[in-house]
Amino acid sequence: MTGEDKEFFIDNIVNVNRTTEKILFGTILVPVVFYIFTVAGIWEVPHHFSIVLCIQELVVSIISLFINRVQNRKFQYFSMYFGTIAASVFVALMAWTGVVRLSVSFALIPIISCIYYNKRLSRLTTIYNYIFVIFVTYFKSYTAYEVVSGRFTREVYLIQMYLGYTIEFSFLFFAINQLSKRTHRTMMKLNNAKNEYHNLNEILVEKNKSLDETQYKIIQFVSQCLGSHDLFTGHHVIHTQVYVEMICRQLVANGEYTQELTEDNIYLFQNAAFLHDIGKIHIPEGVLNKIGKFTDAEFELMKTHPVEGHKLLEFLPQIGDGEFNKIAKQMCLWHHEKWNGTGYPNGLKEYEIPLCARIMAAADVLDALISQRLYKESMDVDSALVIFKTACGIHFEPVISKAVIDSRDKIIEIDKRFKETEAKQNSEELKWWQDYHENLKKIIS
Numbered sequence: 001m002t003g004e005d006k007e008f009f010i011d012n013i014v015n016v017n018r019t020t021e022k023i024l025f026g027t028i029l030v031p032v033v034f035y036i037f038t039v040a041g042i043w044e045v046p047h048h049f050s051i052v053l054c055i056q057e058l059v060v061s062i063i064s065l066f067i068n069r070v071q072n073r074k075f076q077y078f079s080m081y082f083g084t085i086a087a088s089v090f091v092a093l094m095a096w097t098g099v100v101r102l103s104v105s106f107a108l109i110p111i112i113s114c115i116y117y118n119k120r121l122s123r124l125t126t127i128y129n130y131i132f133v134i135f136v137t138y139f140k141s142y143t144a145y146e147v148v149s150g151r152f153t154r155e156v157y158l159i160q161m162y163l164g165y166t167i168e169f170s171f172l173f174f175a176i177n178q179l180s181k182r183t184h185r186t187m188m189k190l191n192n193a194k195n196e197y198h199n200l201n202e203i204l205v206e207k208n209k210s211l212d213e214t215q216y217k218i219i220q221f222v223s224q225c226l227g228s229h230d231l232f233t234g235h236h237v238i239h240t241q242v243y244v245e246m247i248c249r250q251l252v253a254n255g256e257y258t259q260e261l262t263e264d265n266i267y268l269f270q271n272a273a274f275l276h277d278i279g280k281i282h283i284p285e286g287v288l289n290k291i292g293k294f295t296d297a298e299f300e301l302m303k304t305h306p307v308e309g310h311k312l313l314e315f316l317p318q319i320g321d322g323e324f325n326k327i328a329k330q331m332c333l334w335h336h337e338k339w340n341g342t343g344y345p346n347g348l349k350e351y352e353i354p355l356c357a358r359i360m361a362a363a364d365v366l367d368a369l370i371s372q373r374l375y376k377e378s379m380d381v382d383s384a385l386v387i388f389k390t391a392c393g394i395h396f397e398p399v400i401s402k403a404v405i406d407s408r409d410k411i412i413e414i415d416k417r418f419k420e421t422e423a424k425q426n427s428e429e430l431k432w433w434q435d436y437h438e439n440l441k442k443i444i445s
Contacts, residue, residue, distance in 0.1 A: 009117060009118075010073060010076065012116070012117060013076050013077065013080050013116060013118070014068075014076055016080070016115055016116050016317065017064075017068050017076060017079045017080060017083060018068060019317040019318065020064070020079075020083035020084070020087070020317075021061070021064045021065055021068055021083070023083075023087065023315050023317070024057065024060055024061040024064050024083065024086060024087065024090075025061045025065075026314060026315060027057045027061075027087075027090050028054060028057045028058055028061060030053070030057070030090075030094070031049075031050040031051070031053040031054040031057070032050070032054065034049075034050040034053070035047060035050040035051075038050070053090075053093055057090065060086045063082070064079060064082065064083055064086070067079040067082065080116060080118070080121060081121065081124075084109055084112075084113050084121065084125050085128065087109050087112075088106070088109045088125070088128060088129050088132055089132070091106060091108065091109060091129075091132075092106075092132040092133075092135070092136050095133075095136050095140075096136055096139065096140070106129045106130075106132060106133045107129070107168075107172055109125055109129055110122060110125045110126040110129055110172060110176050111176065112317070113125040113176075113180075114176065114180050115317060117180070118180070119177070119180045121180075122176050122177070122180035123173070123176070123177060123180070125176075126169065126172055126173045126176050126177075127173070129169075130165070130166075130169040130173075133165055133169070134162060134165065137158070137161050137162070137165065138158065141154050141157055141158050141161070142154070144157055235371070235418070235422055236277065236367055236368075236371070237273065237274050237275075237276070237277060239363075239367040239371065239418060240273045240276065240360070240363040240364055240367050241270045241271070241273040241274055242270075242414055243362075243363035243366050243367060243411075243414070244269050244270045244273045244359055244360060244363045245266060245269070245270040246363075246407055246410055246411070246414070247359050247362055247363060247400065247403050247404060247407065248261050248265075248266045248269055248270075248359060249261075249266065250403040250404075250406055250407045250410075251359075251399065251400070251403045253406075254399065254402065254403060254406065256399045256403070257355060257399075260355055268323060268324050268327050269327060269331075269356050269359065269360075271324065272324060272327040272328040272331050272356065273331060273360060273363065275309070275313060275316075275328045275331070275332060276309070276328075276331045276332050276335050276360055276364065277305065277309065277332075278309040278312055278313065278332060279304070279305035279306055279307065279308035279309025279310070279311075279312065279332065280305045280309070281308075281312070282304070282305065282308040283301060283302060283304075283305055283308075284301075303336070303344050303345065304345075306332060306333050306334070306335065306336055306344070306345055307333065307345050309332040309333070310329055310332050310333040313325065313328055313329045313332055314329075316328070327354075327356045330354040330356050330357050331356050331357050331360040333345070333346075333357070334346070334348060334353055334354065334357035334361075335357050335360040335361050335364050336361065336364075337349075337353045337357060337361065338361075338394065338395045338396075339353070339358070339393060339394060339395060339396055339397050339398075340393070340394050340395070343361075343395075350397070358396070358397050358400055359400060361395070361396065362388075362396050362400050362401070362403075362404055365387075365388075365395070365396075366384060366388070366404060366411070369383075369384040369387060370384050370411070370415050371418075378419075381408065381411050381412050381415060382408075385404065385405050385408060385411075388401045388404050388405055389401065389405060
């Protein structure tokens with residue numbers, strides 16, 4: 001590696017360290033939320049745990065702040081490892097409380113570590129997160145439902161969980177290893193290619209474009225990993241990305257929002273769609289994958305996922321100039337708002353709802369109608385478009401309803417392609433969850 005290559009990667013480490021520093025300071029708010037929600041009777045997190053966690057995160061954040069201000073390469077490398085380990089310990093402590101899900105949450109830090117473009121860091125991060133999840137699982141086994149109910153002995157429970165986590169993290173290690181090698185190699189090639197250019201502006205444009213594309217790929221990987229929590233979310237986020245782009249282009253073809261829906265903005269909208277349902281990671285699987293109608297309490301719980309997703313996206317490192325982050329948070333928080341103001345979580349109406357969220361709402365409903373779910377079969381496209389016609393000016397902005405209806409032939413073609421390629425996987429996953437619910441009924445009875 002040449003001196004120029006080293007400088008490029010050092011600069012990237014310094015920039016990501018500053019972002020990690022902000023994330024660590026943001027974690028100080030989490031124990032405060034624990035305390036407030038425990039007082040309100042929503043969670044059950046011991047107050048002493050919240051206080052200790054708050055002090056710990058404050059100390060860790062201050063240490064990170066001082067390390068990052070030292071103009072020394074060794075300190076920047078140290079900060080890189082310190083930040084990822086500190087974030088992993090924080091996730092482990094949250095998992096210990098039972099407030100967050102276990103294995104998927106532990107996968108977040110290894111995925112984010114790829115942004116450093118450091119192969120060794122990504123591999124080590126995956127390994128010590130695996131160790132953390134094993135450690136936390138051991139202590140949580142004392143209170144696990146399967147053990148307390150007598151379904152399994154603690155030893156059998158631990159063997160099953162450890163085998164499952166070993167398989168998950170083996171796949172994660174392979175994926176992270178390949179991703180980190182690929183991104184590192186891409187960055188090396190990109191940095192070396194600058195000698196072939198005479199115009200410095202061209203070099204910067206190409207480099208930033210490649211960085212953005214790499215970060216978007218990481219975002220897609222995160223959303224697809226989180227999709228494993230929900231039977232249909234994995235495919236749903238891919239579908240909605242396609243439908244968001246389709247609606248945007250039809251709006252432009254109809255002469256609507258031609259100034260707002262530039263090629264760059266359409267690209268941002270369709271990539272941000274990957275994260276619109278990220279808050280579902282905080283919804284228990286028993287509710288998220290329930291067969292049948294939700295109870296009122298379950299539906300109220302489901303309605304929290306936009307706010308929970310918005311909270312998670314506050315920790316997303318800034319992509320490019322930050323416009324992607326802004327759009328992703330708007331889509332996530334407000335994709336269940338309605339044109340007439342009867343949606344949630346804030347009851348926004350008409351143009352109070354950002355354009356990206358209005359489009360996301362239509363794409364979200366369209367896919368929900370014509371796709372299979374645990375509680376229903378898929379609806380044909382024409383029947384779905386009748387609903388869009390009826391909901392024009394009520395659920396959806398009129399011009400957006402028209403754009404969906406005008407896209408009938410495209411929707412039929414896209415839907416057919418999705419169903420042909422996903423039929424076998426959907427069938428297998430659906431059967432697994434149906435068997436799961438049947439077995440759960442037997443255990444409870």
